Amino acid sequence: MNNQIENIKKNSKLMNKILVFVMSIILIAAVALIIITIDLSIRYHQDKTLGNLLPYFSFNGKTINNQETFLSHLPSIISTLCWIVLIEIVLFKLTRVFSTINTENTPFSTKVLNHLKQIFIILLISSFLPNVIESLLVMNLMVIGDTSLVNGGSLIVALITFSLVKIFDYGVSLQIENDQTL
Numbered sequence: 001m002n003n004q005i006e007n008i009k010k011n012s013k014l015m016n017k018i019l020v021f022v023m024s025i026i027l028i029a030a031v032a033l034i035i036i037t038i039d040l041s042i043r044y045h046q047d048k049t050l051g052n053l054l055p056y057f058s059f060n061g062k063t064i065n066n067q068e069t070f071l072s073h074l075p076s077i078i079s080t081l082c083w084i085v086l087i088e089i090v091l092f093k094l095t096r097v098f099s100t101i102n103t104e105n106t107p108f109s110t111k112v113l114n115h116l117k118q119i120f121i122i123l124l125i126s127s128f129l130p131n132v133i134e135s136l137l138v139m140n141l142m143v144i145g146d147t148s149l150v151n152g153g154s155l156i157v158a159l160i161t162f163s164l165v166k167i168f169d170y171g172v173s174l175q176i177e178n179d180q181t182l
Contacts, residue, residue, distance in 0.1 A: 005105050012098040019098070023091045030084045037077050075137035079130040086126040093119045108175035113168050120161045127154035 097115045101107045131151055 008105065008107070009102050012102040016095050016098045016102075019091050019095045023088055023095075026084060026088060026091070030081060030088075033077065033081060033084075037074075037081075075134045078137060079134035082133055083126060083130040086122055086129070090119055090122050090126070093122065106175060108168065108171035110172055113165070113172050116161070116165045116168055120158060120165050123154060123158035123161050127151045127158055 093115050097112055097119075100109065100111045100115065104111065127150060
C-alpha cells in the first residue's frame with residue numbers, strides 16, 4: 001500500500017513539472033502573439049498600410065500585407081489570446097489537482113473533485129467565450145469573418161471532463177465509505 005502511495009506521489013510530482021513546462025511554453029507564445037499584435041496595430045495606425053513593412057508575417061496561413069487583412073485577423077488574434085488565457089487557467093488548476101493528490105495521498109478527495117469541477121466549468125466557458133468575443137469583434141469591425149458561437153472540440157473536452165467529474169464523485173463517496181469502515 002505504501003508503495004502505491006509513493007507511486008502516486010511520484011507521478012503527481014512529475015505531472016506537475018510537465019504541466020508547469022507546458023504552461024511556460026504557452027505563456028511565451030501568448031506574449032509573442034501580444035507583442036506582434038501591438039506592433040502591427042501601431043504600424044497600422046501610423047501608416048494605414050502594412051504592405052512594405054511586414055511582407056512575410058502571416059497568421060493562420062495568410063500573409064498580412066494590407067490594412068484590410070490586418071483588421072480581418074484582429075478578431076481571430078484576440079479570440080486566440082482569450083482561449084490561451086482560459087487554457088492557462090485549466091493547466092494551473094490541473095497543477096492544483098496533482099498537488100492535492102500529492103498531499104492527500106489519494107486522488108479521490110473532495111478537494112480534487114472541486115478542482116475538477118472548476119476545470120469543467122472553465123472548459124465549458126472556453127467552448128463559447130472566445131467564439132462569442134470573435135463574433136462580436138467581427139460585427140463591430142465590420143470585417144468579413146466566418147465564426148460560429150460554439151467550439152465543438154472544446155465542448156467535447158468539457159463533456160468528457162464532466163464524465164470524469166462524475167466518476168471522481170463516485171470515487172470520493174467510495175473513499176469516504178472505505179475510510180469510515182476502517
